[in-house]
Amino acid sequence: MSENTVTEVVQGVYRLSANVDNILFEGIWPIPKGVAMNSYIVKGDKVAIIDGVCEWDGVPETLFAQLEQMQVKVEDIDYVILNHLEPDHTGWLNAFKKIRSDFTIVTSKKGAAVAEAFYGITENIHTVSSGDEIDLGQGRVLQFYEIPNVHWPETIATYDTRSKTLFPCDAFGSFGSVSSSAPYDDQLTQDEIDFFEDEALRYYANIVGAFSLPTRKAIEKLGPLDIQIIAPGHGIVWRKDPAKIVNDYIRYVSYSKGPAKPHVTVIWGSMYGMTEQGVQPVVEGLESAGVTVHVHRIPESNISYILKDVWQSTGVVLGMPTYEYKMFPPMVAALDEIGKKKALNRKAFRFGSYGWSGGAQKELDEITERLKMNWDFIEPVEFKGAPSAAELELIRTRGRELGEAVVQAVNAASGS
Ligand SMILES: Cc1cc2nc3c(=O)[nH]c(=O)nc-3n(C[C@H](O)[C@H](O)[C@H](O)COP(=O)(O)O)c2cc1C
Ligand SMILES: [Fe+2]
Ligand SMILES: [Fe+2]
Incomplete structure (x- = not known):
């Protein structure tokens, strides 16, 4: 848990936050470097709290202690603005309701239904649509914009x-614990900004990727606003260069349909080391074409990191044996998740070993078709038992071919 430090984002706007690192985010995604759960107090004559925090392990208590530190009594909060009802931002409502019951919740129409479903809240709900406003006094007017499916259907952004200042909740968010005394981009070194770029990419690929189209629409909808500060529900606050995270997100959105970076992710699994023999040659072939290569062995490598690398890659190599007339099971799981997150239109290559009849291809086709992945595969290299020297050489050649196709696709997209 982070130390109790409240900081002023800008006059009248305060950031409260708690870092969490001892859970799997959404029950799936590892966060060894933590994640920040951000909440914001906006003060006019009236006081609003925008976004909340989860109810995990002392987090609501941290929020309440921070309110105390800034001399805001829970009773002073007039509006609880729920940009997004997911419990990572609203779990604290259970604790809040025990202290006070007559606050006004501000959310979208769809949000009202979710508030009832999760927290049994049916009263004092003020629903808003795009363009609606709440005047807090002292010239502080909050505007609301519906940005459905970033990341749940009820999501709004507050401005x-x-x-x-834009409060976009999950949009423009990132994994990574944030120093509570230095949570602003203007306080961070380039290395720290790079760390959050990496964690934002993983956050995007894990949490937002499947919603890339709605995210694009949200960015277009919010585009006309004069945004000086971006204060998301997770990650750092962008005060110096809010365009940086917007542009990063525009890139991440575009990676869904590809091409992404001139990178290739090699995902491989092997029972007895036959398929494994093809890994080094394929990596060498890819590198000879000048692409950056990420290698993940399955099931050892966590899907969270595989997704991140596939997201930023224009090409993917799948190396796996046949297993009970189908694909090596961990590859089925990985590919299914990659497809559901909508990493589409990748350049791809498959190689692998089989014992007598093979069968991996059929299942591969079934998954890529079912999930409409539209991956463009070059001819696979399959070998019976151990690969021959000629087969290993062919794998190297195909690696190079794939690498060249990736470079070409990236160059074509960037117009060079
Ligand atoms: C549990 C198991 C199931 C297998 N199922 C098949 C199969 O259905 N068809 C086939 O051609 N080979 C099958 N094989 C043989 C493997 O594909 C073969 O041993 C291959 O060389 C394994 O490559 P690896 O060492 O990279 O895992 C199976 C092997 C095992 C251990
Ligand atoms: Fe969310
Ligand atoms: Fe969230």
Whole structure:
């Protein structure tokens, strides 16, 4: 848990936050470097809290202690603005309700239904649509914009017209614990910014990727706003260069349909080391074409990191044996998740060993078709038992071919 430090984002806007690192995010994704659960207090004559925090392990208590530190009594909060009802932002409502019951919840129409479903809240709900406003006094008017499916259907973004701060909740968010005394981009070194770029990419690929189209629509919808500050529900606050995270997200959105970076992710699994023999040659072939290569062995490598690398890669290599007339099972699981996250239109190559009849291809076709992945495969290399020297050489050649196709696709997309 982070130390109790509240900081002023800009006059009248305060950031409260707690870092969490001892859970799997969404019950799936490892966060060894933590994640920040951010909440914001906006003060006019009236006080609003935008986004909340989860109810995990002392987090609501951290939020309440931070309110105390800034001399805001829970009773002083007039509006609880729920940009997004997912319990990582709303779990604390259970604790809050015990202290106070007459606050006004601000959410979208769809959000009202979710508030009832999760927290049994049916009263004092003020529903808003795009363009609606709440005047907090002292020239501080909050505007609301529906950005459905970033990441749940009820999601809205809140915009403070006075400080020109956008509170987009999960959009523009990132994994990674944030120092509570230095949570602003203007306080961070380039290395720290790079760390959050990496964690934002993983966050995007894991949490937001499947919603790339709605995210693009949200960015277009919010585009006309004069945004000086971006204060997301997770990660750092962008005060110096809010365009940086917007542009990163625009890139991440575009990676769904590809091409992405001139990178290739090699995902491989092997029972007795036959398929494994093809890994080094394929990596060498890829590298000879000048692409950056990420290698993940399955099931050892966590899907969270595989997704991140596939997301930023224009090409993917799948190396796996046949197993009970189908694909090596961990590859089925990985590919299924990659397809559901909508890493589409990749350049791809498959190689692997079989014992007598093979069968991996049929299942591969079935998954890529079912999930409409539209991956463009070059001819696979399959070998019976151990690969021959000629087969290993062919794998190297195909690696190079794939690498060249990736470079070409990236160059074509960038117009060079
Ligand atoms: C549990 C198991 C199931 C297998 N099922 C098949 C199969 O259905 N068809 C086939 O051609 N080979 C099958 N094989 C043989 C493997 O594909 C073969 O041993 C291959 O060389 C394994 O490559 P690896 O060492 O990279 O795992 C199976 C092997 C095992 C251990
Ligand atoms: Fe969410
Ligand atoms: Fe979230």
